Amino acid sequence: MNTFLSEDTHWMQHALRLAAQAEAEGEVPVGAVLVLAGQAIGEGYNRVISANDPTAHAEVLALRQGALAVGNYRLLEATLYVTLEPCTMCAGAMVHARIKRLVYGAADERTGAIHSQAAVLEQSFLNHRVCAEGGLLSAPCSEILRSFFKSRR
Numbered sequence: 001m002n003t004f005l006s007e008d009t010h011w012m013q014h015a016l017r018l019a020a021q022a023e024a025e026g027e028v029p030v031g032a033v034l035v036l037a038g039q040a041i042g043e044g045y046n047r048v049i050s051a052n053d054p055t056a057h058a059e060v061l062a063l064r065q066g067a068l069a070v071g072n073y074r075l076l077e078a079t080l081y082v083t084l085e086p087c088t089m090c091a092g093a094m095v096h097a098r099i100k101r102l103v104y105g106a107a108d109e110r111t112g113a114i115h116s117q118a119a120v121l122e123q124s125f126l127n128h129r130v131c132a133e134g135g136l137l138s139a140p141c142s143e144i145l146r147s148f149f150k151s152r153r
Contacts, residue, residue, distance in 0.1 A: 002133045008103055011035055011081040012137045015105070018045040018058065019083045019144050025050060029144045032058035032082040034066040034075065034099075041078070042066030058082060059090040063097050074098045083141040085112035085134055091120035095128050102132040105141025 011033055018031025022045035034042035044061025048054055059082050067073045079101040080094060085108040094102060102121070104114065113120040114132050121130045 002135060004103070004133065004136055007035075007038065008081070008136055011040075011079075012083070012103065012105055012141075014040065014043070015058075015081045015083050016137065016140055016144065018043055019141075022046045022058070023144065023148055029148050030058045030082065030084045032062040032080060034062040034078055034080050036066070036070070036075070036078040041069040041075075055089065057087065057090050059086050060093055063093055063099075067097065076100065079103060081136075083137075084108050084145065085114050085116055087111050088113040088118065088120055091118075091130075094130050095121065095126050098128050099130055102130050103136050104132070104134045105137050106145060107134055107138070 014033045015031040019029040023029035027046040027049055031045045033040050042062040042065030044058045046058050047056040059080060066075050066078060075097045078099045080099050081103045083105045085104050091113045107116050109116050111117060115134055121132050
């Protein structure tokens with residue numbers, strides 16, 4: 001059962017605006033914002049093509065920016081909002097960053113590593129637990145992706 005907080009919608013809408021920036025640049029439209037104590041400390045959108053960097057996913061860019069903002073790779077108490085269910089790489093980065101919570105919009109039935117294809121964050125060998133909830137604003141989060149890929153066909 002999802003227990004979204006009152007501010008979750010605001011931050012997911014921000015992540016959707018970032019996804020729109022990715023789309024405008026020809027990137028897969030995924031956006032992410034990292035929030036700590038009610039303030040955005042990091043944000044990003046997919047830039048794998050423009051940066052020639054396979055790790056330049058929205059989540060990783062938001063985590064990098066957040067770590068620089070607080071001066072620590074450990075982002076305790078932070079919440080990451082992302083428009084698409086994260087992949088395995090991004091799930092691992094969240095564990096290493098020690099974020100408290102993940103909120104995502106659309107499920108990724110092909111490569112989603114949180115609930116759809118794997119439950120990476122629930123592995124017993126991990127030294128940190130991230131609370132993950134999906135489905136917030138799933139319709140607009142799914143639509144921006146559907147529209148993007150339809151225009152590419």
